[in-house]
Each structure stands twice: as structure tokens, then as C-alpha cells.
Amino acid sequence: MSYLNQVLRALFxxxxxxxxxxPPVIGLVVVSLLSAILALIVFKKTSNQDRIAEVKRQIHACLFEIRLFNDDLRAIFRAQGELLRHNLHYLGLSLVPMAFMLVPFALAYFHLEQHYGYRPLRPGEAVLVRALVGExxxxxxxxxxxxxxxITVLAGPAWFPAAREIDWKIRxxxxxxxxxxxxxxxxxLTKTLRVGGGVQRVSPRRPSPRFADELLNPGEDPLPxxxxxxxxxxxxxxxQWRFLGAEMPWWVGWLALMLLFALALRNRMGVSI
Incomplete structure (x- = not known):
């Protein structure tokens, strides 16, 4: 896991x-565009495009039938049953490409979180440093x-046996x-500290060598x-991120922009989704 994280850190x-x-949103827009292109390529290569196109036509036919025979309850119920069946079929056809995309996009999320989920400290801004004890x-x-x-050490060490951590306050x-x-x-043992502005890789945790800890905290190599x-x-x-006037996590904007780019590029790239 350490080697893979080193490669992905260099890449991102x-x-x-x-x-x-x-501004952070500019880089996020570019990342979303590249993510959408990658997702469309994977979807096209790993899905049954002909079958997906056929199922979509059947879904549209059912919707047209419901509108056309809106005064015939039997026809409407029959069309709704067919619509449900075709939607389930479409979902099944989409599961394979989604499975192929799950791992790379999960890894991308964990690494992008280091850039867009946190910001560097500012000069004069105090922060806690924690050493977590294993046993x-x-x-x-x-x-x-x-x-x-x-770097000025303001307080510490403070030992909290219940939490198994030693804390310092620095500035x-x-x-x-x-x-x-x-x-x-x-x-x-060393821990990177970043102070300044802009978008930088900010690692809130230098992990233990456990697989899950390295996976969730890829910003630095694990401790010995x-x-x-x-x-x-x-x-x-x-x-802090604001989209459409509301505060929300960065990954909401990433997914929303990626979806918009995918919808805009699908026909140009010849992908049925």
C-alpha cells in the first residue's frame, strides 16, 4: 500500500x-472534467453498450405508452410494470462498470481529500499535535x-490515558x-506540517502501517x-466550500461537476449511459 500511495501522491x-x-474551485473543475472522461472511458469499455441502448429505448417506449394511454388504467399499470423491469435491467447492466470504477475513484477520493478537504495553517494559527499510543x-x-x-510550542505534553494520546499545542x-x-x-519520528496558502497536500495524520490506516490516510508514509x-x-x-450558496463537503461539488461533464460529453465520446 505504501508504494501505491507514493505513486498516487506524485500523480496528484x-x-x-x-x-x-x-482559487481551489478551478483545480476541482479540472479534476472533475478528467474524472468524467475517465469514467466514460471505463463505462464504455466495460459495459454492454448495445444492450444498454436497447434497454433505454424500451424505457422511453414505456414512458411514451403511459402518456399516450393515460385514460386506460390497465395499460398504465402494464406499462409501469414493464418500466420497473427495464429499470432493474438497466441497473444490472450498470453494475459491472460501476464495480470497475469503485476502486480507482475511492483511491482518488482519499488522495483528493488531502488537497481539498483540509487547508494549510496560517502563520499565527495555533493547532493541536497528537501522538497516538498503540497499546x-x-x-x-x-x-x-x-x-x-x-514553530513555537505553546503547551504540552499533556497525557490523556483514556484516549491513549499525548497532546501539544503549537503555533x-x-x-x-x-x-x-x-x-x-x-x-x-517526523510529521510534516504545512503553513501557507493555496492548495497543498495537507496530511492530518501520519498513519500506522495497518492497511486500513494507510488507505484512509495516504498523505504520508506510515510510521515504522x-x-x-x-x-x-x-x-x-x-x-470551507460553498456551492449554490450552501456549505457542503468538497466531494459533493466533485461528483456534481463530474456528472455534468459526463452528461455533456457522453454523445461526443459515443457512450450510452
């Missing part, structure tokens, strides 16, 4: 680099945070990319898995 970092200093223990592990120049003073160092015994510290978190603020 390179893709979004030209849009780093632009239940009674006493605080000997873990010390060393902050580089430009960046200048923009940049920093490496926080946690000394745990004879090991030094030995020693008391299992993962390190930085409580980055979430990036």
Missing part, C-alpha cells in the same frame, strides 16, 4: 501543481516534541513546510510500527 501533486496558487498503558510514554525554527510563525520531530526512546507511538495527527482546519 503533479496534476494539481499548476493550480496551487489559484493501553498506565504511565505516559517518554515522548518529546522538538519543533523546528519558526507556526512563518509560512513553509516543516518537519515536527517526536523523540520516542531511541527513535525519532515499533515503539509506543502508533500514529501522529495534526488537527488541520477543514477547507
Amino acid at each position: 501533486d503533479g496534476l494539481l501543481l499548476p493550480f496551487r496558487s489559484m 493501553p498503558i498506565e504511565t505516559r510514554p517518554e515522548v518529546a516534541l522538538e519543533a523546528p525554527e519558526g 507556526p510563525e512563518v509560512e513553509g513546510r516543516f518537519a515536527l520531530a517526536l523523540k520516542a526512546g531511541d527513535r525519532v 510500527g515499533t515503539g509506543p507511538v502508533a500514529a501522529i495527527e495534526v488537527a488541520y482546519p477543514q477547507r
Whole structure:
């Protein structure tokens, strides 16, 4: 999983680099367009296009029949039954391409979340750093945070045995990319901290080497898995998004734009959906 995440990090970092200093929505529109093109290609290659086109014609015929014989209840009920059957058939035909798209688009979501779900810190903005302990223990592990120049440690360490975490409060003073160092015994563990503006890869968690943790938190390589510290978190603020005047997650805009682009490009690319 680590190697795959390294490849995907490089891919998405390179893709979004030209849009780093632009408003986040511009990069999201480009990503949505590319996602729609990829989805249409996969759908076309993995689905039975002729059968889908035939089922769609049958669905349209049923709708026309309902409108044409709107004073004949028997004809309407018969057409509605056929309409339901054809819709279920269409759904079944769509499951295969959807299955092919599930894994790549899930991976894309987890990586895009690092760019669009969170924003970098601003100079002077305080944040919590958490060292998560893997095994239940009674006493605080000997873990010390060393902050580089430009980062001020305001408080900590604070040990919370019930949550199995050690917390510090820090404040960046200048923009940049920093490496926080946690000394745990004879090991030094690092965590990236990003301060500035624009769209950057922001990793709120350096994961443990467990598969699920790496899958959900692909922004950095996992910790070694030995020693008391299992993962390190930085409580980055979430990036605020507004679509049509309402606040909502970034992925709502991604999916909506991707759907609009797919509908606009389907005929040009010769895809029946």
C-alpha cells in the first residue's frame, strides 16, 4: 500500500501543481472534467453498450405508452410494470462498470481529500499535535516534541490515558513546510506540517502501517510500527466550500461537476449511459 500511495501522491501533486496558487474551485473543475472522461472511458469499455441502448429505448417506449394511454388504467399499470423491469435491467447492466470504477475513484477520493478537504495553517494559527499510543498503558510514554525554527510550542505534553494520546499545542510563525520531530526512546519520528496558502497536500495524520490506516490516510508514509507511538495527527482546519450558496463537503461539488461533464460529453465520446 505504501508504494501505491507514493505513486498516487506524485500523480496528484503533479496534476494539481499548476493550480496551487489559484482559487481551489478551478483545480476541482479540472479534476472533475478528467474524472468524467475517465469514467466514460471505463463505462464504455466495460459495459454492454448495445444492450444498454436497447434497454433505454424500451424505457422511453414505456414512458411514451403511459402518456399516450393515460385514460386506460390497465395499460398504465402494464406499462409501469414493464418500466420497473427495464429499470432493474438497466441497473444490472450498470453494475459491472460501476464495480470497475469503485476502486480507482475511492483511491482518488482519499488522495483528493488531502488537497481539498483540509487547508494549510496560517502563520499565527495555533493547532493541536497528537501522538497516538498503540497499546493501553498506565504511565505516559517518554515522548518529546522538538519543533523546528519558526514553530513555537505553546503547551504540552499533556497525557490523556483514556484516549491513549499525548497532546501539544503549537503555533507556526512563518509560512513553509516543516518537519515536527517526536523523540520516542531511541527513535525519532517526523510529521510534516504545512503553513501557507493555496492548495497543498495537507496530511492530518501520519498513519500506522495497518492497511486500513494507510488507505484512509495516504498523505504520508506510515510510521515504522515499533515503539509506543502508533500514529501522529495534526488537527488541520477543514477547507470551507460553498456551492449554490450552501456549505457542503468538497466531494459533493466533485461528483456534481463530474456528472455534468459526463452528461455533456457522453454523445461526443459515443457512450450510452
